[in-house]
Amino acid sequence: MKILLAPMEGVLDHTLRDILTRVGGIDLCVTEFIRVTDQLLPQSVFHRLAPELGEGSVTPSGTPVIVQLLGNDPVALGENAVRAVDMGAPGIDLNFGCPAKTVNKSRGGAILLKDPEEVYSITAGVSRALHDRVPLTAKMRLGFYDKLLALENAQALEAAGARQIVVHARTKVEGYRPPAHWEWIARIRESVSIPVIANGEVWTVDDHRRCREVSGCEDVMIGRGLIANPFLALQIKGLRGHEAHDRCWPEVLWLVLEYHRLVMQRIQPRHVHGRTKQWLQMMKRYYPEAELLFTQLRTERDAQAIECLLVRESDRLGINPDR
Template structure:
């Protein structure tokens, strides 16, 4: 199982749509939906997870699991019941966000300091969500250190989580390498709930190493997939080869990406405010150039553009001549 990670401000429904069209992942988790003291209206869930109008799946048919973030067990349970009723395979709970603003308001990784609260939240949500739908959770190794990693995972399991994604860093580690995959193996020795390894998986060798050190076959891919949209297929090809099976013939080259950049821009143009549209394209190209040398010229050209009209013109030029995307201004 390869899962596309939630990443606030980056991996939203736009990039989920495009990356799942390219393929190679089996499921997605949405960026977090903040729950405070109220039962959110359906329009709030639809704004963050518009796939709920498509049976909880992306355009390409990949399931998307909405993720909730909050600290009040009953309020989270009420909102989980509502979003579960809108059509999805289950609900995910965020115990990993390291953002200071989120933690200051009692959400995300700060909850890892109190395993009892983790237990109460998962138990309440599990009771509120229909039995045929999954309740999963994402955690880090801890807040300031990883001394309670196993205790936190046991609390999630006791509450009824049927899958736990472990980002192999603490909140204090933020996104700095390395990821401590071996600590997931320590957790795995204590819990029976299926675990998914996450963190610093940028290429096939990282995936191999993460599996070996964590003891988990299932992986969650975040920035690695944004940087290399073919990463899921590459891992699947390795798995097939290791099993003596025919490898999927999917290699995502730079010259394959212009149509997907066009799709990305079309969705951004239709759903993102005009003043943020150019920034979204620049953001993705900035990631892509870390893997594709050819993306450097595209990024250097687009980074000077601020008008959607100018980017439309650039997109039209690349549609007529894909080589245009590799030519500098």
């Protein structure tokens, strides 16, 4: 049983991948998508979104990281896939699931699921360019407006050379609204011979169990659930108990402080406050303390002032932030 960390643009960047994989339980990460139009991108673009390429394609704690590409030009995608592999990527993933309007407007992500022939053409182009040097995988939703082409799209991916498919169990129109239709992942799994990984609406250990039972999948990809509860992967694997949230919070606060300090080092100062607040916002589903802390930070934009507040809160809880 493997747990994969999902790609989430503007959220699960390399710094949060670093922090979450330090906690443990995650077997593989997929980068935020690298958008490809009609040209070969410079290496700087790859290093910006996937800096792990310069470190053996693993996070600092040693978790493998594969590169995700998004676009609709088979040739350009193939050329950029080869560049990523030459830079050290151990695998290439293709994005057929992004629901963002700006992405779909430029014919990227989930909108491609309207046409299984185009899904096939794109995937086949990248597969030919890679020549089996590394595994080619894909992430898809159940469709755009509806689920009528779900099986056909999955079969197109397999026929074109994808070795594995992650299925987010909702359509583009359904967005992230519950429920996730895990039963459709089971139908897809039965229609192809390559491995299928389930994705969508896994927030707890029980969700993970039910997702595997309904979908029939051995492996699961989790995004928001791991952001809301950094210990979820360890809990799923039985490597950590289900402690009360108030007993977990001091550890979580230490992670937030460490994340904030890393973000201060890695991105422009004016963006730091937004990243830290974003994570706290997403954790409030699981930790009431995160919502209280977010309220204290809501109007603060100075990164150093936020660090001081986090340190004071750590001191109050008896945490040594510099351990």
